[in-house]
Amino acid sequence: MSARRKRKTPARGWPVAAAGVFLAVFCFWYAMFKLVEAMDAREGTMLLATGYCNCGECCGWTRGEDGVAVYSYGEMKGRPKEIGRTSGGTIAKHGTIAADPAVFPHGTVIRVPGYGEGVVEDVGGAIKGNHIDLWFPSHGAAKRWGARRVKCIVREPMPNAAKAR
Numbered sequence: 001m002s003a004r005r006k007r008k009t010p011a012r013g014w015p016v017a018a019a020g021v022f023l024a025v026f027c028f029w030y031a032m033f034k035l036v037e038a039m040d041a042r043e044g045t046m047l048l049a050t051g052y053c054n055c056g057e058c059c060g061w062t063r064g065e066d067g068v069a070v071y072s073y074g075e076m077k078g079r080p081k082e083i084g085r086t087s088g089g090t091i092a093k094h095g096t097i098a099a100d101p102a103v104f105p106h107g108t109v110i111r112v113p114g115y116g117e118g119v120v121e122d123v124g125g126a127i128k129g130n131h132i133d134l135w136f137p138s139h140g141a142a143k144r145w146g147a148r149r150v151k152c153i154v155r156e157p158m159p160n161a162a163k164a165r
């Protein structure tokens, strides 16, 4: 009969072997990829980090006719505001972080790449969920930080964090 019908075992065997090797390599690579992904997820929490300072624009206060600082909006509107005092009662400084207390309670330690380690001591009307606000000594410095998505190390349990994701 025709030679075309003859099986050419070596010619068929190589592609199968190559596909097998490719599949094995792919599975190994995929497993490693997933492993690294899982380790990353455990090591860091992706947060939106913005910057703020003590100014009226950042902290929602304005000066009345007598020069006294008062809250400019919210349920405290018109009430005296102590500039630079956090909701936790501490003096705002580098390392002060404002966060959603339902996600990161006061006292939570968060290491923020590019900023350093800080402690949640403050809250903010617009700071909800996995969004934190970092204190800077000037409005310019806060603006220069801008808004960044950074992988942070959270050093205290945050039982409600999953809800906010």
Ligand SMILES: [Zn+2]
Residues within 6 Å of the ligand: 052, 053, 054, 055, 056, 057, 058, 059, 138, 139, 142
């Ligand atoms: Zn400011």
